[in-house]
Amino acid sequence: MQNNKMSRSCSLGHSPISTRFERRQECVDYFSSCSDHAKSAFSKNNGLPTCYCSMCFKSPSREILLEVRKRSDQTASPELVYMNSPQHKMLLMEYALVEITNACKLSDSELLAKVGVVDALSSAMLQAHSWYHYDQQGIFIIGSVLSGYGMEKCDLDVCLMMSTTEVQRSAALRVLAGVQGLLHQTIRWCNCELIRATVPILNIHDNSTGTTLNLNVNNVVGLRNSHLLRCYANYDWRVTPLVLFVKRWARSHRINSAKNQTICSYALTLMVINYLQCGLGSCPLLPSIQQTQAEFFNEDVPVLIGNVVMPPYIQQSCNTMSLGELLLGFFDLYANNFKFDTTVMSVRLGRHLLLEQVRKAQPTCQDAHSADRQAPLNSYTNAQLFVEEPFNLTNVARSVYDPQTFKKIKAIFQKSYQILKETKDPYRILNNKI
Structure with a gap:
């Protein structure tokens, strides 16, 4: 048979x-x-x-x-x-x-392997008892692996939580330098580099599995927004494949890197979610979970116990559009109808904001509970694209500041929409020569 x-x-x-x-x-x-x-x-x-x-x-x-x-x-x-x-x-x-x-997408076997890597790193960290003089300790997975939008062979973002409050940049650098010194004494973790960025990161390479980890310290916002994005993934089954396809599309066109002044994966994810909140007319696919589930997503909820997990796909939406229709609408919005120069995408509120009003309020936004207090006050001033971070309210797309680069990005959106509209073949827009 x-x-x-x-x-x-x-x-x-x-x-x-x-x-x-x-x-x-x-x-x-x-x-x-x-x-x-x-x-x-x-x-x-x-x-x-x-x-x-x-x-x-x-x-x-x-x-x-x-x-x-x-x-x-x-x-x-x-x-x-x-x-x-x-x-x-x-x-x-x-x-x-x-x-x-x-x-x-990230497979179950790769996910389990990454969890095993984090467990092994935690065991290595336990050897340094002097680190544990804070209120709470632990290494937590954050980013796309936690939120459910991880792709195959993606890096693993982890956070060393030493308390429930954020730490100053200088303190974070000292902690990460100490971790680096500890790991240099091992064979498995000896290949690591301290990146002295605005938010310091220790880049760790696991010589046993080949996994790359990005370790930061007390990234409260990173934990909160990872939990939030996972709730959106669980709200409706169509969210995750849409996000994954858009990330795959952006990677094929090399417009998914903050280092190259293009759109980071986090900003792309928020763009998709905001489109599903307010870009579908009278029948949105997603609400603002920060408003409908406010008891789980406010600064009074301790970050380590605020790990709310919504039961998958039990929410009812009046939207019955197919994946194809939603994807076509996504490209139509950002290729033809979105006013980039005057509009801010806000997942927090589930709608669009006027850029002028956001700029006036921006100095007070730094007082929000934030693990990125060093984010520039002008994150809404010099950028070409404006996507609000749901918790610290900064612009997560501030890396897109070069007009020529942004012009190229918009051209890719427009060409992709034209091809997708004509052919209905998503494979065609994964070609980086369009």
Whole structure:
């Protein structure tokens, strides 16, 4: 039986288009809803379901789209009429999005390996008893690995919490220098570098697994926003694949690095969430969780016990748009309709703010509970893109300050939207030559 299935699958790649259509129609008939189908596939942690096999929905999906474009209006055969319909193109688009995001997301095995690395680092740190003279101690995973938007082979952001309050930059440097001295005495952790940035980081390379860790000290905001983003991921199943695809798209075009004056992954994530909050008209996909769940996300909640985890996908939204429709709307908003020079994206409030008003209030924003008090007061003055940090209210996109670089970024958004609108093929916009 297994050999027969394999023989049939292998023949699909070279079969006539009608045969491939019949195989796809079986998949369509089997599932009552395109979105339910994609949701089921994305929730699978160990491989892809049969109907998402590479023979059925990887190369053939692009082949079919190409053939539809070539043969449209040339025949009235029922299968090509259906395949050329907007409904079928959006269905294939959703299949492709799920496949892409399943391929690039952090796997369960890699996640467990990263957790093991953190445990090993914690054990090494326990050797230095002198570090533990603060109220609370521990090494905590933060960033995309915790929030659920981690991609394969991503770095691991961790925070050494020595108290529930932030520390001055000079104190953080002393702590990290001490950790560096401790790790230099080991074989596994000896390759580490202290980066004396505004927020100091100890870059640690695990010689045993090849994992890279970025260790900071008492990053209260990092813990809070990681928990917040995880709640958004759990609010609706469509959030995570959208974020992952946008991050994958930005990486393919090399516009995802603050070092290169482009958009950091954190800012991209907030852009997607804010679009789902206020870019969908009268039927948003996401609320402002900081307002609807304010008891978990205010400065009175101790950061180490504020690790609220919302049950996944129990929230009800009036929005029934598919992944493809949401992605197309995301690029349409930032390519054609967003006023970058006058607007600030605010996930905290779930809406857009006027830049002029934010600039006037910015000096008082530094009084908020913040692990980044050294963030420049002019983070809303010299930048080209404005994305509010949900807790310390600074501009997390302040690295995008060069007009020519931002012009290039907007051009990539516009070209990607045009291609996606015409082809409904997300693979096409992952080409960095567009």
